[in-house]
Amino acid sequence: MKGFAMLKIGEVGWIEKDRPKCGPRDAIVRPTALAPCTSDVHTVWEGAIGDRHNMILGHEAVGIVDEVGDEVKDFKPGDRVIVPAITPDWDSEAVQRGYPSQTGGPCGGWKYSNFKDGVFGEYFHVNLADNNLAHLPEGMSQEAAVMITDMMSTGFMGAENAGIELGSTVAVLGIGAVGLCGVAGAKLLGAGRIFAVGTRPISVEVAKKYGATDIISYKNGDTADQILEATDGVGVDGVIVSGGGPEILLDALKMAKAGSKISNNNYFGKGQGEKDTIPLCRVNWGFGMADKDIITGLCPGGRTRMERLADLVTYGRMDPELMVTHTFKGFDKIEDALELMREKPRDLIKPVVLL
Ligand code: NDP
Ligand code: ZN
Incomplete structure (x- = not known):
């Protein structure tokens, strides 16, 4: 065959x-x-x-x-x-x-x-x-x-792992098909405000239909700063990571409140060696003590x-x-x-x- x-x-x-x-x-x-x-x-x-x-x-x-x-x-x-x-x-x-x-x-x-x-x-x-x-x-x-x-299945897992409660504020970083399902899943789980981050006009249109309340372009400046500004410096309860490269975790940590869950869907693509690492910001992770969980899943x-x-x-x-x-x-x-x-x-x- x-x-x-x-x-x-x-x-x-x-x-x-x-x-x-x-x-x-x-x-x-x-x-x-x-x-x-x-x-x-x-x-x-x-x-x-x-x-x-x-x-x-x-x-x-x-x-x-x-x-x-x-x-x-x-x-x-x-x-x-x-x-x-x-x-x-x-x-x-x-x-x-x-x-x-x-x-x-x-x-x-x-x-x-x-x-x-x-x-x-x-x-x-x-x-x-x-x-x-x-x-x-x-x-x-x-x-x-x-x-x-x-x-x-993947996008909804992203929402499930983000610990969303009724009225939670959620950011979805990346709105390809996976992130769009993250948006839809966040809405179904009861999120209040949903930030959707991406630029493709077709994705933005579908994100709104699936329940995004705010659209953020990562090309218009630091994503986390834009979301922090929109939330009066407070940040979000949950982050669903579904796009970008490993540095996207820096954005996620920066916008996450204490107690938030950073739910990663990304398949980080490069580097096979034991020394190939993914970055975390020490300060935004509270020196390892910030009560910001990073959750992964297939x-x-x-x-x-x-x-x-x-x-x-x-x-x-x-x-x-x-x-x-x-x-x-x-x-x-x-x-x-x-x-x-x-x-x-x-x-x-x-x-x-x-x-
Ligand atoms: P796409 O490439 O279609 O979408 C990626 C999204 O990320 C786009 O909206 C893009 O924006 C956005 N983006 C790119 N750079 C940044 C940035 N710096 N900050 C914020 N957003 C950014 O990907 P898919 O939706 O198809 O897949 C997403 C990820 O999920 C991939 O890594 C894929 O391999 C992985 N995956 C994981 C699975 C799992 O089981 N965990 C299963 C299936 C997929 P723009 O609108 O500008 O293009
Ligand atoms: Zn796949």
């Missing part, structure tokens, strides 16, 4: 591979809608997780079940499914401790294009199908469904998460299609969609490829 792969750091291309084999509890899925992710860009062009050779890319997919193993109970060939970007081993030790995305080591629940071939193939493998697939609800569009797999995966997010869409709480700015038709357009994700033109939030 054909797949679009990372050949090595900095190089992508089409390759031929054997169709994956289905274990007794697994499924083989044929994709019907795919989306590239900024994380694919970090992985390929920044070598963020190290070299991967001839590894099929992609982790955002909706599809049709083609084959299931003997022990799979709830899915059969022909079923239309949402496939979470993160497909944990649900019988592992990390799951029992409550961290399914980290099964088998840091970010181990992220298997696609990390430890095994991703979803940009004619077929792909799903481990533990009963736990890692969700039925596509009747009437839900492919475009909406593929936004659930990673963007909604996109939550699995079936229940997908079903709950799908309910938010089905029952009108969130319209993820607003983020789909570019639609391609045909498997061979994956390459163009990924290139677009790399270039990030001003009118882009997220491209989707329909097959």
